[in-house]
Amino acid sequence: MSTSAGQAEAQQKAPGNQPKTARGEATRRSILSAAERVIGAKGYNDASIGHITSEAGVAQGTFYIYFKTKEEVFSELVLEMGRLVRHKIAEATQGIENRLDAEKVGLKAFLEFVRAHPDLYRIVQEALFVDPDAYEAYYTTFADGYRSGLSAAAEAGQISEGDVETRAWALMGIARALGEQLVVFKSEKPVQELVDCAYDLIANGLKP
Amino acid sequence: MSTSAGQAEAQQKAPGNQPKTARGEATRRSILSAAERVIGAKGYNDASIGHITSEAGVAQGTFYIYFKTKEEVFSELVLEMGRLVRHKIAEATQGIENRLDAEKVGLKAFLEFVRAHPDLYRIVQEALFVDPDAYEAYYTTFADGYRSGLSAAAEAGQISEGDVETRAWALMGIARALGEQLVVFKSEKPVQELVDCAYDLIANGLKP
DNA sequence: ATGAAACATGAATCAGTATTCATGTTTATC
DNA sequence: GATAAACATGAATACTGATTCATGTTTCAT
Numbered sequence: 289m290s291t292s293a294g295q296a297e298a299q300q301k302a303p304g305n306q307p308k309t310a311r312g313e314a315t316r317r318s319i320l321s322a323a324e325r326v327i328g329a330k331g332y333n334d335a336s337i338g339h340i341t342s343e344a345g346v347a348q349g350t351f352y353i354y355f356k357t358k359e360e361v362f363s364e365l366v367l368e369m370g371r372l373v374r375h376k377i378a379e380a381t382q383g384i385e386n387r388l389d390a391e392k393v394g395l396k397a398f399l400e401f402v403r404a405h406p407d408l409y410r411i412v413q414e415a416l417f418v419d420p421d422a423y424e425a426y427y428t429t430f431a432d433g434y435r436s437g438l439s440a441a442a443e444a445g446q447i448s449e450g451d452v453e454t455r456a457w458a459l460m461g462i463a464r465a466l467g468e469q470l471v472v473f474k475s476e477k478p479v480q481e482l483v484d485c486a487y488d489l490i491a492n493g494l495k496p
Numbered sequence: 497m498s499t500s501a502g503q504a505e506a507q508q509k510a511p512g513n514q515p516k517t518a519r520g521e522a523t524r525r526s527i528l529s530a531a532e533r534v535i536g537a538k539g540y541n542d543a544s545i546g547h548i549t550s551e552a553g554v555a556q557g558t559f560y561i562y563f564k565t566k567e568e569v570f571s572e573l574v575l576e577m578g579r580l581v582r583h584k585i586a587e588a589t590q591g592i593e594n595r596l597d598a599e600k601v602g603l604k605a606f607l608e609f610v611r612a613h614p615d616l617y618r619i620v621q622e623a624l625f626v627d628p629d630a631y632e633a634y635y636t637t638f639a640d641g642y643r644s645g646l647s648a649a650a651e652a653g654q655i656s657e658g659d660v661e662t663r664a665w666a667l668m669g670i671a672r673a674l675g676e677q678l679v680v681f682k683s684e685k686p687v688q689e690l691v692d693c694a695y696d697l698i699a700n701g702l703k704p
Numbered sequence: 705a706t707g708a709a710a711c712a713t714g715a716a717t718c719a720g721t722a723t724t725c726a727t728g729t730t731t732a733t734c
Numbered sequence: 735g736a737t738a739a740a741c742a743t744g745a746a747t748a749c750t751g752a753t754t755c756a757t758g759t760t761t762c763a764t
Binding site: 305307308309311312315346347348349350353 | 742
């Protein structure tokens, strides 16, 4: 009924508590965003609830009004990363007919997002150890989309034939490695240069 | 002076204690190998010293005869993974003149190693959070070798021109993603199939 | 054979921190 | 403006697990 509380309905895993007022909404958001920064910076284990709540400017107990456990806030961040990234890429590749073009534009959108959200990127990596299910869901969701895109492109003769499953993982691997360049290894290289080089490799291969 | 204690000399980071007798040597090795299994399976934080020592069949205190901290044993495992993997690849690509052939053979060797040592693979991934320096060293060492290999190949006209730095990371990304397929997502696909598909992509690209 | 160094033990220490709870404050509705 | 629900507090609880240590046992050079 109110302005923007539509997503509360279809929640799957019995979350801590959804806020019922604007104040609660704001507090919850501020905890989530503090968690993103703190966990992204220190890693899951060194990020204590105390750190997170003090970064958010609330008391320690307040955390447990909105999240059942430390793991829950982490999982939510992984989900958020998935949603945001997929949205960015879908938005950027909207209406592009040719798969190779879409590949290029999508890669660029991905890398720009990752550079803008280094904490989220690291959180997804750590999910392999903290919340393996979320990690797996993140990548398989991605891979599914990739695979069907590649299949369609092969049908349409836009790309050569080949095992779409393996290709999807390989292409995701390239994107991930370049993202890591930016976030983990702090490369200053312009995103466009990375994209152009990777695109050339993806499209033409290494053969002279 | 004795048979095989030559590596004790050039140690960098003041390690716990190197064993001085055959018994000590054996105990240390058994702790290290237990740590590999336990940390690989449960992750760094859930793998307690108690778990590791009981898996190794020694008392808890014994751990600290050979390792100063829990982190130290972890770092040593990351180093070990780097040494072993580089060795495997070097061995496999020994004497191969053509870079693209070497790429194919090296990728196969890498994937076979990874499938045989899933625990070590996971440990390297976790190093990003537990021991970032070791993580960085692992990948930059790899990338350095890759880069110079690609440069030489480009000189020799075996591959097309292109930014070797970015290409190196992209190719490492492919290898890593396929390794992850095997270890994390438990794919049953034969290594050779993955290699053939990835090689085709690397050599020829996606263009029809 | 013997003494010193190396190795091994496992119970005790010690610190950190996730989670709970009893108590107060704010918000919204009647 | 009163009442209940929602929200907020921060001190107390409870537990885990890395590290230490006082005490034994084994190895080995002499």
